[in-house]
Amino acid sequence: MYLQIMEQIKQKIAVGDWREGDSIPSIRQLAADLSVSVITVKRAYLELEREGVIVTQQGKGSSVAGGSELGARLHEEELESLLDQVARLATLMGLEPAELARRLGDTAGQEPATKRIRKRKAND
Amino acid sequence: MTESAISMRGVRKTYRFFALDDVDLDLPTGHIMGFIGPNGAGKSTAIRILLGLVHQDRGDVRVLGHRMPAGQVAAKWDIGFASEDMRLYDAMTLGWHMRFIASIYPAWDKAYSEMLLKRFGLVPEQKIRGLSHGQRVKAGLLLVLARRPRLLVLDEPTTGLDPVARHEILRELVSVVQDEGRSVLFSSHHTQDVEQISDQITFIDRGRIIDSMDKETYLDRWRRLRMEVPSGARLPVLPGIVKLRQNGHLAIATANAFRPDLPLAYENAGARVQRVETMTLEEIFVANVEQSREEATV
Numbered sequence: 044m045y046l047q048i049m050e051q052i053k054q055k056i057a058v059g060d061w062r063e064g065d066s067i068p069s070i071r072q073l074a075a076d077l078s079v080s081v082i083t084v085k086r087a088y089l090e091l092e093r094e095g096v097i098v099t100q101q102g103k104g105s106s107v108a109g110g111s112e113l114g115a116r117l118h119e120e121e122l123e124s125l126l127d128q129v130a131r132l133a134t135l136m137g138l139e140p141a142e143l144a145r146r147l148g149d150t151a152g153q154e155p156a157t158k159r160i161r162k163r164k165a166n167d
Numbered sequence: 168m169t170e171s172a173i174s175m176r177g178v179r180k181t182y183r184f185f186a187l188d189d190v191d192l193d194l195p196t197g198h199i200m201g202f203i204g205p206n207g208a209g210k211s212t213a214i215r216i217l218l219g220l221v222h223q224d225r226g227d228v229r230v231l232g233h234r235m236p237a238g239q240v241a242a243k244w245d246i247g248f249a250s251e252d253m254r255l256y257d258a259m260t261l262g263w264h265m266r267f268i269a270s271i272y273p274a275w276d277k278a279y280s281e282m283l284l285k286r287f288g289l290v291p292e293q294k295i296r297g298l299s300h301g302q303r304v305k306a307g308l309l310l311v312l313a314r315r316p317r318l319l320v321l322d323e324p325t326t327g328l329d330p331v332a333r334h335e336i337l338r339e340l341v342s343v344v345q346d347e348g349r350s351v352l353f354s355s356h357h358t359q360d361v362e363q364i365s366d367q368i369t370f371i372d373r374g375r376i377i378d379s380m381d382k383e384t385y386l387d388r389w390r391r392l393r394m395e396v397p398s399g400a401r402l403p404v405l406p407g408i409v410k411l412r413q414n415g416h417l418a419i420a421t422a423n424a425f426r427p428d429l430p431l432a433y434e435n436a437g438a439r440v441q442r443v444e445t446m447t448l449e450e451i452f453v454a455n456v457e458q459s460r461e462e463a464t465v
Contacts, residue, residue: 064221071347072345075338075341078338080199080382081366082198082382153198
């Protein structure tokens, strides 16, 4: 569950709702807002701190870390993890790297799949 | 250092067909503890002992600094207890109950009680007789919450409630411990609820505490490894593994003492580890009970 909270916080930072240096809710406050246990939020904050996403100062609470281009870094990480999944699936399906690269190139040149499907449905 | 809201040491209670044996338990102040275990595991007996309603045969019980059962009367002012079979007067209205409790407990918070009425969608003019099961549970909880007790003890507070009512109650429980001086102990079969709001988890089976620790540490110890096994190979049951199931070329190992080097150990034993999955409390619950039952039959 703490992974989900980490994800939500990273998203907030990635989309710019929480900016560098902004202070973020206290652990107990966020726990109450999300209706989850204090210990889960504490764990999420600890891991985020370890990853350098947030900083916590004794008595002053936590804030978004002043790393350079945090949003970009988070996108990079997400891309990496999705590519890992794609690579694993491709191995299972026995796709050659060249074939995989071609399909990835095709997909990148198109509209996102969700839009394509929606459009197709709208045309039906 | 704040002292524990609840501490039980070596508590024993023997009945003819059931015994609570050597129970040790600590609820740190400001925490929510989820108390889980199969039916008949001893949850309600343990709860009644710490409320002083049932006297232990031996062992030390302290609740909010009071020794139980001796300090029962003094402790009662600060403990709010709600169970499924709350005795409310059918012929009286909820408002009558609220005024009644307010006249006994000086700490009754009128503003909070009115806010809870709104949040829970309850009408004070309604007689208890006319309430649905869910409304009755919420009414009972309102009467306990608005007293602002330092310790809330709830026996199955979400049983039989619809998902919306359950979420209302869970939200209220989490907001209670925004005040770090307050603590909650609740028993439940709803592992999802326990997983969501507990800081501490205590697992009891057949009168014995199987595990009692903070939730994140608890969940972190359990993992499921999905592996591919070459033809003819048999995987070993490595230390930390409670269950290994091999079927054809696929194997699933369940770990209750997971270490990061465990997947590598299986790779060295010839397997290809496909995934390492975290487990929900529900899955852990079942694996845990199965394991303790197996040990008992050996």
